[in-house]
Amino acid sequence: MPNPRTDRFHIPRATDPRDRLPEEVPPEPLANWRLALNDIIFGAESKAGKLFDVVLILAIIISVVAVMLETVSAVVVHYRPLLIGVEWVFTLLFTIEYGLRLVSVRHPMKYATSFYGIVDLLSIIPTYLSLLIPGANTLLVIRILRILRVFRVLKLIHYVSEAEMLVQALRAGKRKILVFLYSVVTMVVVFGAFMYLIEGPEAGFTSIPKSIYWAIVTLTTVGYGDITPVTPIGQFLSTAVMITGYAIIAVPTGIYTAELASQLRVQRDNRSCPGCGKTGHEADAEFCRFCGEEMVDKESG
Numbered sequence: 001m002p003n004p005r006t007d008r009f010h011i012p013r014a015t016d017p018r019d020r021l022p023e024e025v026p027p028e029p030l031a032n033w034r035l036a037l038n039d040i041i042f043g044a045e046s047k048a049g050k051l052f053d054v055v056l057i058l059a060i061i062i063s064v065v066a067v068m069l070e071t072v073s074a075v076v077v078h079y080r081p082l083l084i085g086v087e088w089v090f091t092l093l094f095t096i097e098y099g100l101r102l103v104s105v106r107h108p109m110k111y112a113t114s115f116y117g118i119v120d121l122l123s124i125i126p127t128y129l130s131l132l133i134p135g136a137n138t139l140l141v142i143r144i145l146r147i148l149r150v151f152r153v154l155k156l157i158h159y160v161s162e163a164e165m166l167v168q169a170l171r172a173g174k175r176k177i178l179v180f181l182y183s184v185v186t187m188v189v190v191f192g193a194f195m196y197l198i199e200g201p202e203a204g205f206t207s208i209p210k211s212i213y214w215a216i217v218t219l220t221t222v223g224y225g226d227i228t229p230v231t232p233i234g235q236f237l238s239t240a241v242m243i244t245g246y247a248i249i250a251v252p253t254g255i256y257t258a259e260l261a262s263q264l265r266v267q268r269d270n271r272s273c274p275g276c277g278k279t280g281h282e283a284d285a286e287f288c289r290f291c292g293e294e295m296v297d298k299e300s301g
Contacts, residue, residue, distance in 0.1 A: 038104040039095075056097070061145050062089040067140045083274050087137060091127040094143075100123060119145045165263050173259040188215040191241050198234045203227075219245040 043049035068088045076083070085283045098120050102108040111117045123143040129136035192212030199205040204227040205214065214227045218241045229238050287294055 002133060019066055028252050034104050040185045041101055041104055057147055059090060059093065063087065063143050066090070067137065070136070087127060087140070091140075093115050093287075094120070115150075116146075122255075125165045146298050166260070169256060169260040172262065173255045176255045177252055180248075180255065182246065184219070187244070188212050188219055191215040191219070191237065195229065195234060196238060198231060198237065203230045205235070215241060218242055219248075221245045222248070 005130075039046055040048045040052050063086070067210040069079070089191070099250050101111060101120065105111045112121065118140065120282050123140065123146060126136045126139040126142075129139075151224050189212055193208055195214060196205045196208050196211040199211075205211045210227070217224050218238060221242065
Protein backbone atom coordinates (compact mmCIF):
# COMPACT_ATOMS: atom_id res chain seq x y z
CA MET A 1 0.00 0.00 0.00
CA PRO A 2 1.18 3.52 -0.68
CA ASN A 3 2.49 5.41 2.33
CA PRO A 4 0.90 8.89 2.40
CA ARG A 5 3.60 10.21 4.71
CA THR A 6 6.38 9.50 2.22
CA ASP A 7 4.57 9.39 -1.11
CA ARG A 8 3.38 12.95 -0.80
CA PHE A 9 6.98 14.13 -1.03
CA HIS A 10 7.73 11.96 -4.06
CA ILE A 11 8.06 13.96 -7.27
CA PRO A 12 7.62 11.84 -10.39
CA ARG A 13 10.48 12.05 -12.88
CA ALA A 14 9.61 13.81 -16.07
CA THR A 15 9.55 11.61 -19.10
CA ASP A 16 8.82 14.26 -21.71
CA PRO A 17 11.97 16.29 -22.57
CA ARG A 18 9.81 19.41 -22.63
CA ASP A 19 8.88 18.82 -18.97
CA ARG A 20 12.48 18.48 -17.76
CA LEU A 21 14.28 21.13 -15.81
CA PRO A 22 16.71 23.26 -17.85
CA GLU A 23 19.75 21.52 -16.37
CA GLU A 24 18.26 18.11 -17.22
CA VAL A 25 17.75 18.90 -20.90
CA PRO A 26 20.74 17.58 -22.88
CA PRO A 27 22.32 20.16 -25.18
CA GLU A 28 21.47 19.88 -28.81
CA PRO A 29 24.32 18.46 -30.91
CA LEU A 30 26.16 20.80 -33.21
CA ALA A 31 25.38 20.63 -36.89
CA ASN A 32 27.77 18.58 -38.99
CA TRP A 33 29.26 21.64 -40.69
CA ARG A 34 29.89 23.28 -37.30
CA LEU A 35 31.55 20.10 -36.04
CA ALA A 36 33.77 19.99 -39.10
CA LEU A 37 34.61 23.67 -38.70
CA ASN A 38 35.38 23.17 -35.01
CA ASP A 39 37.70 20.28 -35.83
CA ILE A 40 39.63 22.44 -38.30
CA ILE A 41 39.86 25.58 -36.15
CA PHE A 42 40.33 24.09 -32.68
CA GLY A 43 41.67 20.65 -33.49
CA ALA A 44 45.36 19.98 -33.94
CA GLU A 45 45.24 16.22 -34.50
CA SER A 46 43.83 16.22 -38.01
CA LYS A 47 45.85 17.33 -41.01
CA ALA A 48 43.39 20.12 -41.76
CA GLY A 49 43.54 21.39 -38.17
CA LYS A 50 47.33 21.31 -38.06
CA LEU A 51 47.58 23.05 -41.43
CA PHE A 52 45.13 25.72 -40.28
CA ASP A 53 47.18 26.43 -37.14
CA VAL A 54 50.48 26.57 -39.05
CA VAL A 55 49.03 28.98 -41.63
CA LEU A 56 47.50 31.05 -38.82
CA ILE A 57 50.83 31.32 -37.01
CA LEU A 58 52.61 32.37 -40.22
CA ALA A 59 49.93 34.98 -40.87
CA ILE A 60 50.30 36.34 -37.33
CA ILE A 61 54.07 36.62 -37.69
CA ILE A 62 53.80 38.39 -41.05
CA SER A 63 51.17 40.82 -39.75
CA VAL A 64 53.23 41.66 -36.64
CA VAL A 65 56.34 42.25 -38.78
CA ALA A 66 54.30 44.54 -41.04
CA VAL A 67 53.11 46.56 -38.04
CA MET A 68 56.67 46.93 -36.77
CA LEU A 69 57.92 48.02 -40.20
CA GLU A 70 55.33 50.80 -40.20
CA THR A 71 57.35 52.48 -37.45
CA VAL A 72 60.56 52.49 -39.52
CA SER A 73 60.70 55.80 -41.38
CA ALA A 74 63.02 54.54 -44.14
CA VAL A 75 60.56 51.74 -44.96
CA VAL A 76 57.41 53.83 -44.64
CA VAL A 77 58.64 56.34 -47.22
CA HIS A 78 58.64 53.71 -49.97
CA TYR A 79 56.18 51.04 -48.81
CA ARG A 80 53.56 52.77 -46.67
CA PRO A 81 50.58 51.97 -48.99
CA LEU A 82 51.67 48.33 -49.21
CA LEU A 83 52.04 47.99 -45.43
CA ILE A 84 48.64 49.57 -44.83
CA GLY A 85 47.08 47.21 -47.38
CA VAL A 86 48.73 44.19 -45.76
CA GLU A 87 47.50 45.32 -42.34
CA TRP A 88 43.91 45.63 -43.51
CA VAL A 89 43.98 42.33 -45.39
CA PHE A 90 45.16 40.44 -42.31
CA THR A 91 42.71 42.31 -40.08
CA LEU A 92 39.80 41.30 -42.30
CA LEU A 93 41.02 37.70 -42.40
CA PHE A 94 41.40 37.60 -38.61
CA THR A 95 37.94 39.16 -38.23
CA ILE A 96 36.43 36.41 -40.36
CA GLU A 97 38.41 33.81 -38.42
CA TYR A 98 37.17 35.24 -35.11
CA GLY A 99 33.58 35.03 -36.34
CA LEU A 100 34.09 31.43 -37.45
CA ARG A 101 35.48 30.55 -34.02
CA LEU A 102 32.34 31.92 -32.38
CA VAL A 103 30.12 30.01 -34.81
CA SER A 104 31.94 26.69 -34.38
CA VAL A 105 31.61 26.47 -30.57
CA ARG A 106 28.57 25.52 -28.54
CA HIS A 107 28.89 28.49 -26.14
CA PRO A 108 30.21 31.52 -28.06
CA MET A 109 30.12 33.82 -25.04
CA LYS A 110 32.32 31.48 -22.99
CA TYR A 111 34.92 31.48 -25.73
CA ALA A 112 34.66 35.26 -26.21
CA THR A 113 35.40 35.81 -22.51
CA SER A 114 38.22 33.26 -22.34
CA PHE A 115 41.91 34.20 -22.55
CA TYR A 116 42.29 33.25 -26.19
CA GLY A 117 38.94 34.80 -27.07
CA ILE A 118 39.94 38.15 -25.57
CA VAL A 119 43.34 38.03 -27.27
CA ASP A 120 41.69 37.22 -30.62
CA LEU A 121 39.36 40.19 -30.23
CA LEU A 122 42.10 42.60 -29.14
CA SER A 123 44.17 41.55 -32.15
CA ILE A 124 41.65 43.01 -34.59
CA ILE A 125 40.18 46.02 -32.74
CA PRO A 126 43.21 48.38 -33.08
CA THR A 127 42.97 48.51 -36.88
CA TYR A 128 39.37 49.70 -36.68
CA LEU A 129 40.25 52.12 -33.89
CA SER A 130 42.95 53.63 -36.11
CA LEU A 131 40.14 55.13 -38.22
CA LEU A 132 39.25 57.27 -35.20
CA ILE A 133 42.52 57.35 -33.23
CA PRO A 134 45.67 57.73 -35.37
CA GLY A 135 48.44 55.35 -34.31
CA ALA A 136 46.13 52.91 -32.53
CA ASN A 137 47.13 50.22 -35.01
CA THR A 138 50.49 49.99 -33.25
CA LEU A 139 48.70 47.94 -30.59
CA LEU A 140 48.32 45.17 -33.18
CA VAL A 141 51.58 43.70 -31.89
CA ILE A 142 49.37 42.01 -29.29
CA ARG A 143 48.73 39.47 -32.04
CA ILE A 144 52.01 37.88 -31.07
CA LEU A 145 50.20 36.40 -28.06
CA ARG A 146 48.18 34.25 -30.41
CA ILE A 147 51.31 32.27 -31.23
CA LEU A 148 50.86 30.63 -27.83
CA ARG A 149 48.88 28.10 -29.84
CA VAL A 150 52.24 26.77 -31.02
CA PHE A 151 52.27 24.66 -27.85
CA ARG A 152 49.32 22.78 -29.26
CA VAL A 153 50.68 22.51 -32.79
CA LEU A 154 54.19 21.35 -31.90
CA LYS A 155 53.02 18.88 -29.24
CA LEU A 156 54.60 20.96 -26.46
CA ILE A 157 51.55 20.73 -24.21
CA HIS A 158 53.52 18.48 -21.85
CA TYR A 159 55.68 21.46 -20.94
CA VAL A 160 52.65 23.22 -19.50
CA SER A 161 53.08 21.24 -16.27
CA GLU A 162 56.60 22.63 -15.98
CA ALA A 163 55.26 26.15 -16.42
CA GLU A 164 52.62 25.46 -13.78
CA MET A 165 55.38 24.46 -11.36
CA LEU A 166 57.12 27.80 -11.95
CA VAL A 167 53.86 29.64 -11.32
CA GLN A 168 53.23 27.64 -8.14
CA ALA A 169 56.69 28.55 -6.87
CA LEU A 170 55.94 32.20 -7.55
CA ARG A 171 52.63 31.96 -5.71
CA ALA A 172 54.25 30.20 -2.77
CA GLY A 173 56.77 33.03 -2.36
CA LYS A 174 54.20 35.76 -2.96
CA ARG A 175 54.07 36.96 0.65
CA LYS A 176 57.84 37.05 1.02
CA ILE A 177 58.18 38.96 -2.23
CA LEU A 178 55.47 41.43 -1.16
CA VAL A 179 57.30 42.04 2.13
CA PHE A 180 60.51 42.57 0.16
CA LEU A 181 58.81 45.04 -2.20
CA TYR A 182 57.34 46.92 0.77
CA SER A 183 60.82 47.20 2.27
CA VAL A 184 62.22 48.49 -1.02
CA VAL A 185 59.45 51.07 -1.36
CA THR A 186 60.10 52.23 2.20
CA MET A 187 63.83 52.59 1.53
CA VAL A 188 63.43 54.58 -1.68
CA VAL A 189 60.96 56.95 -0.01
CA VAL A 190 63.36 57.54 2.90
CA PHE A 191 66.41 57.90 0.64
CA GLY A 192 64.52 60.21 -1.70
CA ALA A 193 63.35 62.43 1.13
CA PHE A 194 66.88 62.66 2.56
CA MET A 195 68.37 63.48 -0.83
CA TYR A 196 65.77 66.18 -1.42
CA LEU A 197 66.69 67.68 1.93
CA ILE A 198 70.43 67.46 1.29
CA GLU A 199 70.71 68.50 -2.36
CA GLY A 200 67.62 70.59 -3.03
CA PRO A 201 66.32 72.02 -6.31
CA GLU A 202 69.72 73.49 -7.23
CA ALA A 203 71.09 70.01 -7.99
CA GLY A 204 67.97 68.88 -9.84
CA PHE A 205 66.12 67.37 -6.87
CA THR A 206 63.14 69.64 -7.35
CA SER A 207 60.63 67.54 -5.39
CA ILE A 208 60.40 64.46 -3.21
CA PRO A 209 58.76 62.36 -5.99
CA LYS A 210 61.63 63.22 -8.33
CA SER A 211 64.10 62.39 -5.57
CA ILE A 212 62.33 59.05 -5.10
CA TYR A 213 62.75 58.45 -8.84
CA TRP A 214 66.50 59.05 -8.38
CA ALA A 215 66.53 56.63 -5.43
CA ILE A 216 64.81 53.91 -7.50
CA VAL A 217 67.22 54.36 -10.42
CA THR A 218 70.21 54.27 -8.07
CA LEU A 219 69.00 51.40 -5.90
CA THR A 220 68.36 49.21 -8.93
CA THR A 221 71.87 50.05 -10.20
CA VAL A 222 70.43 51.39 -13.47
CA GLY A 223 72.04 54.80 -13.09
CA TYR A 224 70.65 56.99 -15.88
CA GLY A 225 72.75 59.92 -14.70
CA ASP A 226 70.11 62.55 -15.43
CA ILE A 227 70.15 63.59 -11.75
CA THR A 228 73.34 63.40 -9.70
CA PRO A 229 74.26 64.68 -6.23
CA VAL A 230 76.96 67.37 -6.01
CA THR A 231 77.52 67.77 -2.28
CA PRO A 232 79.81 65.42 -0.32
CA ILE A 233 76.96 64.32 1.94
CA GLY A 234 74.76 63.62 -1.06
CA GLN A 235 77.49 61.63 -2.78
CA PHE A 236 78.05 59.63 0.39
CA LEU A 237 74.32 58.85 0.59
CA SER A 238 74.36 57.93 -3.10
CA THR A 239 77.20 55.47 -2.45
CA ALA A 240 75.24 53.91 0.42
CA VAL A 241 72.17 53.53 -1.82
CA MET A 242 74.20 51.83 -4.56
CA ILE A 243 75.82 49.39 -2.13
CA THR A 244 72.40 48.63 -0.65
CA GLY A 245 71.12 48.00 -4.17
CA TYR A 246 73.76 45.34 -4.80
CA ALA A 247 72.85 43.71 -1.49
CA ILE A 248 69.11 43.47 -2.12
CA ILE A 249 69.16 42.42 -5.80
CA ALA A 250 69.76 38.81 -4.80
CA VAL A 251 66.87 38.72 -2.30
CA PRO A 252 63.93 38.06 -4.69
CA THR A 253 66.06 35.63 -6.69
CA GLY A 254 66.88 33.70 -3.52
CA ILE A 255 63.23 33.65 -2.43
CA TYR A 256 62.06 32.33 -5.79
CA THR A 257 64.89 29.79 -6.03
CA ALA A 258 64.06 28.42 -2.57
CA GLU A 259 60.38 28.07 -3.41
CA LEU A 260 61.20 26.45 -6.75
CA ALA A 261 63.48 23.93 -5.03
CA SER A 262 60.66 23.20 -2.58
CA GLN A 263 58.25 22.60 -5.47
CA LEU A 264 60.73 20.25 -7.13
CA ARG A 265 61.19 18.35 -3.89
CA VAL A 266 57.44 17.99 -3.38
CA GLN A 267 57.01 16.84 -6.97
CA ARG A 268 59.60 14.10 -6.56
CA ASP A 269 58.27 13.09 -3.13
CA ASN A 270 54.86 12.60 -4.72
CA ARG A 271 56.09 10.01 -7.21
CA SER A 272 53.67 7.15 -7.42
CA CYS A 273 54.82 3.56 -7.40
CA PRO A 274 54.20 1.79 -10.73
CA GLY A 275 53.34 -1.35 -8.78
CA CYS A 276 51.01 -0.32 -5.97
CA GLY A 277 50.38 3.32 -6.91
CA LYS A 278 51.23 4.67 -3.43
CA THR A 279 53.08 7.94 -2.89
CA GLY A 280 55.18 9.36 -0.05
CA HIS A 281 58.59 8.04 -1.06
CA GLU A 282 61.94 9.63 -0.35
CA ALA A 283 63.32 11.91 -3.04
CA ASP A 284 66.19 9.54 -3.82
CA ALA A 285 64.24 6.29 -3.35
CA GLU A 286 64.98 3.67 -6.00
CA PHE A 287 62.42 1.11 -4.77
CA CYS A 288 58.94 1.40 -3.34
CA ARG A 289 58.86 1.35 0.45
CA PHE A 290 55.54 -0.52 0.40
CA CYS A 291 55.84 -3.24 -2.23
CA GLY A 292 59.50 -3.15 -3.29
CA GLU A 293 58.74 -2.27 -6.93
CA GLU A 294 61.49 -0.34 -8.72
CA MET A 295 60.72 3.37 -8.92
CA VAL A 296 60.93 4.97 -12.36
CA ASP A 297 61.37 8.72 -12.70
CA LYS A 298 59.10 10.61 -15.03
CA GLU A 299 62.09 11.88 -16.93
CA SER A 300 63.34 8.37 -17.71
CA GLY A 301 59.98 6.65 -17.87
